[in-house]
Amino acid sequence: EIVLTQSPATLSLSPGERATLSCRASQSVSSHLAWYQQKPGQAPRLLIYDASNRATGIPARFSGSGSGTDFTLTISSLEPEDFAAYYCQHRGKWPPGATFGQGTRLEI
Amino acid sequence: QVHLVESGGGVVQPGRSLRLSCTASGFTFSNFGMHWVRQVPGKGLEWLAVISSDGKTDYYADSVKGRFTISRDNPKNTMFLQMNSLRAEDTSIYFCAKEPPFWGSWFDSWGQGTLVTVSS
Numbered sequence: 001e002i003v004l005t006q007s008p009a010t011l012s013l014s015p016g017e018r019a020t021l022s023c024r025a026s027q028s029v030s031s032h033l034a035w036y037q038q039k040p041g042q043a044p045r046l047l048i049y050d051a052s053n054r055a056t057g058i059p060a061r062f063s064g065s066g067s068g069t070d071f072t073l074t075i076s077s078l079e080p081e082d083f084a085a086y087y088c089q090h091r092g093k094w095p096p097g098a099t100f101g102q103g104t105r106l107e108i
Numbered sequence: 109q110v111h112l113v114e115s116g117g118g119v120v121q122p123g124r125s126l127r128l129s130c131t132a133s134g135f136t137f138s139n140f141g142m143h144w145v146r147q148v149p150g151k152g153l154e155w156l157a158v159i160s161s162d163g164k165t166d167y168y169a170d171s172v173k174g175r176f177t178i179s180r181d182n183p184k185n186t187m188f189l190q191m192n193s194l195r196a197e198d199t200s201i202y203f204c205a206k207e208p209p210f211w212g213s214w215f216d217s218w219g220q221g222t223l224v225t226v227s228s
Contacts, residue, residue, distance in 0.1 A: 034214035036153075043203055043218035044153065055216070087153055091213040096167050098143065098155035098215075 002026055004088050006101035014108065019075040021104045023088035028068045032090055035064055035073045039084045047086075048073060075106075083108050110134040110217040112204050117222030120194055128189040130204030130219055138162070138182040141207040143215065144189050146200035149223075154200075159187065172198075194226045 003026040013019055023033065031051040036044035046055040048064035051071055061076045075082055085105050091098040116128040130142070144156040157178040159166045166178050177190040187204060201223050205215035 032213035038153075043220050044215075045218075046214060046216055049208070049212060049214040049216075089153075089214065091155075093211070096141075096158050096165075097169060098145075098158075098213075100145075100153040100155065102152045 002029060002090055002092075002099050004090060004099055004101035006086075006088055006104050008104060009102070010105045010107060012107050013078055015078050015080055017078050019073075019078055019082070019106060021073040021075075021086055021106070023066075023071040023073070023101050025069045025071075025090060029090045029092070031067050032092060033064075033066070033071050034089045035062075036087045036089065037082075037084050038087065044087060078106075080108075082106065110206065112206065112217055112219035114202060114204055114219045114222035117202065117224045119225045119227060121228050122195060122226055124194055125190070125192045126194060126224060128191065128202055128222060128224070130187040130189075132185045132187070132206070135206070137180075137185040140209070142180065142187045143205045143207070144176075144178060144187075145203045145205055145215075145218075146198075147203065147221070148200050156202075157189065191224070194224075196226050198224065199226045200224060 005024045007022045033051045035048040038044045052064045063074045065072050085103050087103045088101040111133045113131045120126050143158045157168045159178045163180045175193045180187040201221040203221045204219045206217040208216040
């Protein structure tokens with residue numbers, strides 16, 4: 001079973017700063033990694049798929065990189081609405097179950 | 109526009125059963141695999157189960173295997189999660205999530221969730 005470990009657990013930054021969030025897989029997941037943003041009381045929202053592809057409607061300040069076991073979500077210049085929880089996620093073809101990281105809380 | 113709506117949550121006693129529904133619109137439901145994911149309020153996301161587009165294949169997390177059953181009714185654009193022998197630790201918000209076209213490892217749409225509280 002693949003385990004995803006996110007760091008840091010909490011990241012305290014200010015609007016306009018750059019945020020760098022990490023996700024490490026216990027074994028290679030190739031580029032099969034996604035990132036989600038979740039605000040309180042809302043469902044997760046897909047940001048990045050296949051490690052580096054922005055989902056439809058996601059601003060260009062969000063970018064993803066990495067392959068194999070080490071992945072990064074970067075927010076180039078934080079906007080007030082970006083303060084939320086972020087999760088990485090992997091799913092393989094078989095078994096078809098998914099795994100989530102434990103999350104990073106991005107706070108002001 | 110894709111729309112997923114969960115229903116069926118509520119308060120249930122330990123050991124009892126509950127069936128959740130996820131009603132889909134805005135896409136051809138029968139073409140996509142579907143999943144259930146849950147989240148204890150304020151905590152992280154836990155994947156639970158997947159069902160193939162034709163309903164013939166399913167797969168479960170160890171935490172719910174043997175207690176929960178995923179199913180779907182394609183003509184009614186609805187997916188279900190039958191939850192039996194509920195425990196206090198099953199208290200969570202339950203989300204349904206959709207796979208993207210042509211198999212992708214991510215979930216491109218989510219419902220807003222339905223809260224299940226297991227308590228005596």
